[in-house]
Amino acid sequence: MSSWPHRLAVVVPTPAHSTIAGPLTYGSEFALPPGTLVRVPLGQRDVLGIVWGEADGDALPAGVEKKIAGTLEGLPPLGEGWRRLVGFAAAYYQRSVGEVxxxxxxxxxxxxxxxQWERRQRRKTATGEGAPADDPPPLTDEQAGALSQIRTEPGPFLLFGATGSGKTEVYLRAVADVLAADAAAQALVMVPEINLTPQLQARFVERFGEGAVVALHSGMTNPQRLKAWLAAHTGAARIVLGTRMAVFASIPKLALIVVDEEHDPSYKQQEGARYSARDLALYRxxxxxxxxxxxxxxPSLESWQASEKGRYRRLAMPSRVGQGRLPEVRLVDMNHQPRGTVVSPPLLLAIQERIARGEQxxxxxxxxxxxxxLACTACDWKSECPNCSAFRVFHKIDRTLRCHHCGFTERVPRAxxxxxxxxxxPVGRGTEQLEEHLATLFAGTLRPDGQPARVARMDADTTRAKGSLEAQLGEVHSGAVDVLVGTQMVTKGHDFRRITLVAALNAESALFSSDFRAxxxxxxxxxxxxxRAGRDASRAGHSQMWVQTWHPDHPLFAALxxxxxxxxxxxQLAEREAAAxxxxxxxxxxxxxxxxQEVAQAFLRAASEAAQELPEADQVTVFPPVPMAVQRVANVERAQMVVESVSRPALQRFLAGWGPVLQGQRVKGLIRWAVDVDPLAI
Structure with a gap:
């Protein structure tokens, strides 16, 4: 038996497929409540662990059991709701509890x-909450109706609101309601991407004061993340804004969760525990x-169907705030444009009209x-990546060939x-070339103030430096930019008041993708x-969206x-249902x-054969293994196998039983394997 008066189950940081499946047992001189953060010996070092409860039985022989090295005094234990969320996520997404x-x-x-924790506690100083600056704007009838239902009904709610309908104001009011109802209540507001966090944080700080709001996302430094996490955990912060990682924040008095742009694929983690933050938000x-x-x-089709079936309460806000109107959609049939056209003549004319009016x-x-x-005109050479089954992209501004999968970069060869x-x-076009092309086309075009028109680009390359994104957004909002070129990062969430024309170029490759979600x-x-167009009522009358397409008769464009x-x-749901x-x-x-590739597929085939013996095998279809769309990345070959069932519980039971089988497969040359539950890309 243990020589310590208390034996505690402690979860420690273990990888998904470790031989350590669950909590480890440690001795303690004192009883510690579940959720207590402790330092424990693991191997040759001390690590942070979380007390998960009392240990059951004799996990280790007498004299072998190790003792807890210390606790983080003064830090409240992680709550039961948080621990249950973690336990569910680990089981559902087939990972270890310690890892999650x-x-x-x-x-x-x-x-x-x-x-170190004790020294930090002595240095800590309190911060005030601040006075809201502005009075809230009046609500539209649609906003008021949505808020009324949020106040009086249990939910969950699907706020189906047109772009510009004022969803953010509904979020702000809903948060204000729960904070006013309970002096200790907290709210979690989630956004899909880091670049949307600052502008939303500014709105919430303006309404609730700086001390009440913290942000949590991967772009923060470690000290910033710790400070924000502690503020949420201790209840000092009433509102937590964050990306998908924030769904696991310790928020002991959580009363409201908002998931903005809930359809966005960024809510699905693609490494480690491949969780859906939206789905975990609902469970939490x-x-x-x-x-x-x-x-x-x-909305995602999953959420839309849930609202059709009555599992979610749908709140409709189809109208824009004020006199704003959704833009007129115009399709340009590229089959009727001159060969090699990048921007069609009618679209160019429409852009020039915007510049002349001082619009964007x-x-x-x-x-x-x-x-x-980048390709040779004399032989078959193309700028393939030596490490990946993909081409390296030509970046003219620094004369490099860069792989967007593994990062391998070289100077452009002279020959x-x-x-x-x-x-x-160069073959094909990217945003850098489009920016250059438009700058040439509009070189002689003047703005109303007589200054030459300015073209700017916003993508992952131009916003890499610290503060560059905010600076570029500031230039767009101030009107210093007339034509903005960018990737999809500029299409989400931004309130560009001067933009009256949006154009999509070469967006339709997804129409014929093998991925059914495309x-x-x-x-x-x-x-x-x-x-993004027509959000200012004074300019909304002539706002337009142009789509250049080779397939203008596709039903998707009719709905658009x-x-x-x-x-x-x-x-889409009819097609999905027909195809199960x-x-x-x-x-x-x-x-x-x-x-x-042979080793990767051999592992999957062996796993598939072993799966036939599992109890739930008759309710699950295991498809043959195939190479992934990008087969090789960083000299690693990748393959995948789809597992499908009409029953979610049956699939979960099958995966739980299959985990040890997969772990037991020993194939020479295998680097790693992972299970992705509810994948967003196949």
Whole structure:
């Protein structure tokens, strides 16, 4: 038996497929409540652990059991709701509890010894909350109706609001309601991407004061994340704004969760525990009795179907605030344009009209760099990446070839590496080339103040430096930019008041993708992009969205022209139901990385054969393994296998039983494997 008066189960940071499946047992001189953060010995070092409860039975022989090294005094234990959320996420997404739990704790906290924590506590100073600056604007009838239902009904709610309908104001009022009802209550507001956090944080700080609001996202430094996490955990921060990682924040008095742009794929984690923050937000709300509001102009088909079935309460806000109107949608049939046309003549004319009126135009092309490929005109050489089954992108501004998968970068060669030909040329177009092309076309175009028109580009390359995104957004908002070129990062959430024309170039490759979710993502992208135009009522009368397409008769564009998301959703759900695809079935992917494609697929085939013996095998379909779309990345070969069932519980039971089978497969040359439950890309 243990020589310590108390034996505690402690979760420690373990990888998903570790031989350590659950909590470890440690001795303690004192009883510690579940959720207490402790330092414990693991191997040759001390690590942060979380007390999960009393240990059951004799996990280790007498004399072998290790003792807890210390506790982080003064830090309240992590609550039961948080622990249950972590336990559910670990089980559902087929990961270890320790991996999920410790990944949700700030990195700096994981490294602090009890002595360092004590010193930090002595240095800590209190911060005031601040006075709201502005009075809230009056509500529209649609906003008031939505808020009334949020106040009086349990939810969860799907706030189906057109771009510019004032969803953010509904969020602000809903947060104000729960904070006013309970002096200790807290709210979590989630956004899909880091670049949307600052402007939303400014709105909330303006309304509630700086001390009441903290942000949590991966772009923060470790000290910033620790400070924000502690403010939320201790209740000092009433409002937490964050990206998907914030769903695991310790918020002990959680009363409301808002998931803005709930359809966005960024809510799905793509590494480690591949969780959906939107789905976990719904589960967390149910666990902790918090209301949940999902907001979008283009809801995910899963959420739309849930609202059709009555599982979510749908709140409709189809009108824009004030006199703003959704833009007129115009399709340009590229089959009738001159060969090699980049921007069609009628679109160019429409942009020039905007510049002449002092308005702005936004053109988006979802491909950064100058050109996707550099090729030799004399032989078959192309700028392939030596490490990936993909081409390196030509970036003209720094004369490099850069792989957007593994990051491998080289200077552009002076001549073809294969045949020595000096004539190597870009093939295709990216945002960098589009910016250059438009700058040439509008070189003689003047603004109303007599100054030459200015073209600017906003993508991952131009916003890499610290503060560059904010600076560029400031120039757009001030009117210093006339034509903005960018990737899809400029189409989401931004309130550009001067933009009256949005154009989508080369957006339709998704129409014929092998991924069944591609049309849904394309429709959402186009609707969101169009929503950047006409947000200022004084300019809304002539706001337009232009789409250059080779397939103008596709049914997706018919729904887009009418801004008719329900019609698009009906058509897509009918197709999905006929094919028994999600949300009418449930899927998981098993992915394997190996030195060769043969090894990766051999692992998956062996796993598939072993799966036939599992109790739930007759309710699950395991499809044959295939290479991933980008087969090789950083000299690692990748393959995947789809697992599908019409029953979510049956799929979960199957995966739980399959985990040890997968772990037991020993294939030479296998690097790693992972299970992705509810994958967003196949």
């Amino acid at each position: 739990a410790l990944a949700a704790v700030p990195p700096q906290l994981r490294e602090l010894s009890p002595e 709300g149910k666990l902790e009795g918090a209301k949940v509001v999902l907001g979008s102009a283009t 135009a936004l053109l988006f092309l979802n491909r950064r760099g100058y050109a996707p490929v 073809c590496p294969t045949c020595g030909n000096l004539d190597i040329a 049309p849904e993502r394309l429709f959402a992208l186009l609707m969101q992009a169009g929503g 022209r009418k801004h008719d998301y329900p019609a698009f959703a009906r058509q 695809m999600p949300p009418f079935s449930f899927q998981a992917l098993v992915r394997a990385d190996a030195r060769t």
